[in-house]
Amino acid sequence: MNKIEIILNKCTGCGLCIKACPYGAITLVNSPHTIESGRTVKQLAVIDLSKCTYCGACVEPCRYKAISLQKEVILITEDLKEYKNVWVYAEQRRGEISPVVFELIAKAKELAEKLSCKVCSVLLGYNIRNLATELIYYGSDIVYVIDDPVLQEFLDEPYAEVFSWLIREEKPEIVLIGATNIGRSFASRVAAKICTGLTADCTGLDIEPHTRNLLQTRPAFGGNVMATILTARHRPQMATVRHKVFKPLKKDTSRNGEIIERKFDFSKVKIRTKFLEFIKDTTAKVNLSEADIIVSGGRGLGGPEGFKLLEELADLLGGAVGASRAAVDAGWIPYSHQVGQTGRTVAPKLYIACGISGQIQHLVGMSSSEIIVAINKDPEAPMMKIATYSIEGDLYEIVPELIKSLKEAKNIQQL
Amino acid sequence: MHFVVCVKQVPATTSVQIDPKTGTLKREGVESIINPFDEYAIEEAIRLKERVGGKVTVITMGPPQAESVLREALSRGCDDAVLLTDRAFAGADTLATSYTLAKAIQMLPDPVDLIICGKQASDGDTAQVGPGIAERLDIPHVCYVRKIVEIKENYIKVERMLEDGVDVLEMSLPALITVVKEINTPRLPTLKGMIAAKKKQILRWSKESINAEEDKIGLTGSPTQVVKIFYPPARQGGERITGNDAKEIARKLLEKLHSCGIV
Numbered sequence: 001m002n003k004i005e006i007i008l009n010k011c012t013g014c015g016l017c018i019k020a021c022p023y024g025a026i027t028l029v030n031s032p033h034t035i036e037s038g039r040t041v042k043q044l045a046v047i048d049l050s051k052c053t054y055c056g057a058c059v060e061p062c063r064y065k066a067i068s069l070q071k072e073v074i075l076i077t078e079d080l081k082e083y084k085n086v087w088v089y090a091e092q093r094r095g096e097i098s099p100v101v102f103e104l105i106a107k108a109k110e111l112a113e114k115l116s117c118k119v120c121s122v123l124l125g126y127n128i129r130n131l132a133t134e135l136i137y138y139g140s141d142i143v144y145v146i147d148d149p150v151l152q153e154f155l156d157e158p159y160a161e162v163f164s165w166l167i168r169e170e171k172p173e174i175v176l177i178g179a180t181n182i183g184r185s186f187a188s189r190v191a192a193k194i195c196t197g198l199t200a201d202c203t204g205l206d207i208e209p210h211t212r213n214l215l216q217t218r219p220a221f222g223g224n225v226m227a228t229i230l231t232a233r234h235r236p237q238m239a240t241v242r243h244k245v246f247k248p249l250k251k252d253t254s255r256n257g258e259i260i261e262r263k264f265d266f267s268k269v270k271i272r273t274k275f276l277e278f279i280k281d282t283t284a285k286v287n288l289s290e291a292d293i294i295v296s297g298g299r300g301l302g303g304p305e306g307f308k309l310l311e312e313l314a315d316l317l318g319g320a321v322g323a324s325r326a327a328v329d330a331g332w333i334p335y336s337h338q339v340g341q342t343g344r345t346v347a348p349k350l351y352i353a354c355g356i357s358g359q360i361q362h363l364v365g366m367s368s369s370e371i372i373v374a375i376n377k378d379p380e381a382p383m384m385k386i387a388t389y390s391i392e393g394d395l396y397e398i399v400p401e402l403i404k405s406l407k408e409a410k411n412i413q414q415l
Numbered sequence: 416m417h418f419v420v421c422v423k424q425v426p427a428t429t430s431v432q433i434d435p436k437t438g439t440l441k442r443e444g445v446e447s448i449i450n451p452f453d454e455y456a457i458e459e460a461i462r463l464k465e466r467v468g469g470k471v472t473v474i475t476m477g478p479p480q481a482e483s484v485l486r487e488a489l490s491r492g493c494d495d496a497v498l499l500t501d502r503a504f505a506g507a508d509t510l511a512t513s514y515t516l517a518k519a520i521q522m523l524p525d526p527v528d529l530i531i532c533g534k535q536a537s538d539g540d541t542a543q544v545g546p547g548i549a550e551r552l553d554i555p556h557v558c559y560v561r562k563i564v565e566i567k568e569n570y571i572k573v574e575r576m577l578e579d580g581v582d583v584l585e586m587s588l589p590a591l592i593t594v595v596k597e598i599n600t601p602r603l604p605t606l607k608g609m610i611a612a613k614k615k616q617i618l619r620w621s622k623e624s625i626n627a628e629e630d631k632i633g634l635t636g637s638p639t640q641v642v643k644i645f646y647p648p649a650r651q652g653g654e655r656i657t658g659n660d661a662k663e664i665a666r667k668l669l670e671k672l673h674s675c676g677i678v
Contacts, residue, residue: 053506273585389656394661
């Protein structure tokens with residue numbers, strides 16, 4: 001068991017630990033007591049164990065070494081050692097592999113090198129056999145394929161059932177899944193089915209050298225805090241991983257790998273969900289989550305017509321159009337474009353924020369973008385303070401000039 | 416029909432601020448609120464009740480203080496409320512949480528037709544508990560529902576929001592859905608509702624009340640453990656681009672972007 005304690009004769013009641021605790025589990029109470037130096041202090045820190053997760057964030061900030069934390073030492077048992085190889089779920093829809101898959105294969109390869117094991121991709125669907133070689137070209141050593149009409153459209157039940165079965169059969173050590181809507185939905189079901197840990201939306205993955213444990217790092221509390229998470233006693237260690245965090249390897253058609261086709265008997269699987277149709281979002285030419293460039297608009301646009309302008313700029317740049325919650329709530333653009341905590345998390349190479357002040361809820365959805373450009377009339381707006389390049393001014397003057405210059409540059413190229 | 420909504424009490428992120436000196440979260444005075452995504456789940460359940468009749472039970476797991484989110488749900492029109500509170504539930508990850516909630520749902524006296532959850536909680540952002548409950552209860556689920564097209568006895572038709580469009584799906588009931596913001600606009604509690612909510616009894620269930628297995632709840636039942644928490648360095652601001660007119664500013668910006676190899 002984990003154990004955490006405040007050491008009475010060391011705690012001065014200074015309250016530093018309260019600030020450090022991300023869970024709000026520490027409070028100060030009036031409790032006069034004498035500390036080592038002989039001084040009597042009035043207050044004492046108290047940990048609410050119903051909120052404490054034993055994360056240890058409070059231990060270091062305490063200047064008086066008044067918090068003792070003993071963590072349970074977990075030893076890998078023999079049966080965990082049976083598990084090997086790093087798996088990537090090769091999400092595909094309508095015969096197209098999600099780009100995050102190639103990013104995950106690259107990361108899996110790095111992890112597999114540290115573990116001296118193989119990278120395996122799992123391809124589920126119908127009439128998708130031809131995609132397997134692509135997964136090898138991008139770095140997979142083995143591709144498991146299950147090709148079955150039942151898997152024609154993505155449905156949580158059959159997909160979770162067949163994936164869990166394959167995990168039980170093959171015993172991978174690590175399973176990585178893209179943190180797409182589909183990935184996050186069915187990975188949760190798989191983890192519950194096989195009773196293992198699943199860490200959501202990771203942005204960092206590494207191997208702890210001695211234990212072979214996967215160090216899974218992810219943002220928490222809306223991106224204000226990063227947490228590193230272990231699945232020490234269970235295998236496989238499962239994680240969903242954000243888009244655009246890792247770089248895919250170069251496609252190499254000389255790479256060799258093994259394609260293993262497996263058959264699964266779906267006759268006993270309960271499938272109580274039925275796919276009826278897919279309605280494509282026609283307002284989005286470029287998938288927001290996958291876009292390298294996003295031109296985004298907020299309240300400062302003043303109305304829906306502003307998005308026409310942003311769309312023109314996005315088209316010229318080959319990017320997608322995003323929006324702040326304010327613009328979506330005003331009804332200027334559909335919700336599918338919303339970036340931020342209640343919308344999507346994006347990390348493009350370039351994010352151009354036009355008339356977006358930069359509320360914390362918006363920032364957590366885009367602050368890991370490589371380059372941020374802010375165009376705003378208010379020089380004090382939070383977005384202007386975090387932007388790589390900030391422009392104080394009217395977006396209705398700046399954006400048309402950007403469009404003009406880009407068009408001119410294009411014309412020159414065409415000549 | 417019997418609708419069940421699972422909710423969570425979370426810190427109000429709107430008031431979460433970073434202390435610029437220490438780079439840590441300012442937690443003092445941060446109030447606890449109902450997870451914003453759960454408001455859509457509560458609203459949808461109440462709308463369904465208004466549409467087809469029945470009742471709404473709201474469930475949460477948390478410390479005794481979490482009762483306040485149940486009161487709020489009751490004041491918006493939920494009928495019954497269950498608070499799962501036990502020292503042994505503390506430290507639960509998503510697997511242990513979904514087990515605990517599933518056990519509680521099984522203990523409800525009336526059979527359940529539809530369970531509704533918010534798409535994720537604003538503090539953890541995992542979106543894993545909903546599907547986990549469905550798996551534990553062996554019922555189908557659909558995440559990211561933006562519209563309930565139709566609901567009948569033993570049948571529901573929904574629209575699932577994906578990155579590139581919408582899937583239209585049908586499921587047999589009982590089932591579980593998680594809902595996105597687009598599904599509705601939550602109503603505010605009425606004064607009458609608030610008064611009625613105060614009088615309502617909230618069931619308090621411990622691990623014994625739901626026959627939970629000790630090794631599947633709380634920290635013990637959680638395969639994942641937080642081993643380190645750290646504060647990412649705050650993003651530093653960069654360069655202000657100025658010029659005599661918009662044209663010059665636009666040119667300067669494009670030059671910068673060009674030199675980064677982007678445009």
